[in-house]
Amino acid sequence: MTEPSPAVDPDPIAGDDPAAGPPGTLWARMKADPQYAPEHLALEAVRRLGPEAQRWVERLRVQNPGITPGALGQLASKRFTNHARLSGAVSGATGLPGAVVDVGVLAWTQARMVLHMAAAYGLDPTHPDRATDLLVLQRVHKVAESARLALGVAAGRERASRLFANSGERPLTGVMLKLGVKLAQMAGIRAAKRMFAKVIPGAAVILGTWANSAATKDLARRTRDYYGSNAMPQITSQ
Template structure:
């Protein structure tokens, strides 16, 4: 794996003991993809996961690196596994909230929800990479993100798709190429691709948005479950010796 740069921190206490002192209430509210990214994904829904991964590394990578550096400075007793535990807990909590972000129902609400969830999960993966001493701003993180989120099975196909998406991004303008394309069709395709990336079935998302109150149960459960599974895969990938 390219772009590795590890650092070690001392610490021998159990992870739960070292992290329980940090309050859950300090977790910032979840947010979603920036407007410019939404525009690119609507223009090019087939490559929405690749656009999201590229933007996440550019925009969220520096935040993850700063978080890891600050947390290590404030809590030198935390080892990489403890830092990873903090990140997992923080973003699983945010994922539970992501279903209530849009306040919209039907197709628009579904697309926004899965987009926010995929963005939150990308942020978590980059924080986990930083926790284990990897540079979260390295281009390799975008490839790993797509493999971890099972958009692509192998790194080679992920790299190829990222190259295509990057080329299309440079060659396009906001919403260029959408003329004559039914918006509902674009949104359906975009929602399906983002749902695949977030690890949540689109059919479940539609049910959550169409049935009053369902989101309180299905939405929080599905978001948390998908995010926890992703966190475990990321920790397995980034932990030394794996």
């Protein structure tokens, strides 16, 4: 059955910026611990973006009485897929750092989409379980159990990093390469050459736009299947 077309809020998400990416503190954390970059991003996304998603759904439900979870989820997926497409074209960064920034922004945008879709389907986007969902939906981990274990490790490493200063500098190129590969995996860009080709003059805009849009559409479909089969009438804490 086709979902009814809801009245669209002209500015449903505060601070809506297609180029918005992870905050500086998260970049620093991921650079210091690139092996667990996806886990750090998922934890921070739930903390920072979960409340935003919850407010958005609550407001849209007030503005559009009777709107279905599917219609709300469709609004979120369309909006953030468009953001992902635009973010692939607007980045001005170049070289390896530029490629890492691009996939980091994409992974953050996709996390934002998943959390808004979770809220649309009646789940609490601020619940720690959403970080597990992110890692499974973004295919960083195949099952929830391994995702939870990795999140626990990342959280422990985050706490430890606050207590102990890093005594030695790691080679920047090696760190950025590892960070880029982990974030590309999270964002759904499987081939490393696809990410690094974005820095080739003349190819960056076309490839970035196509790769970001395709990866995000695929994630939106998986998210709709994942949450839609257990849709709830309103946001509830688990």
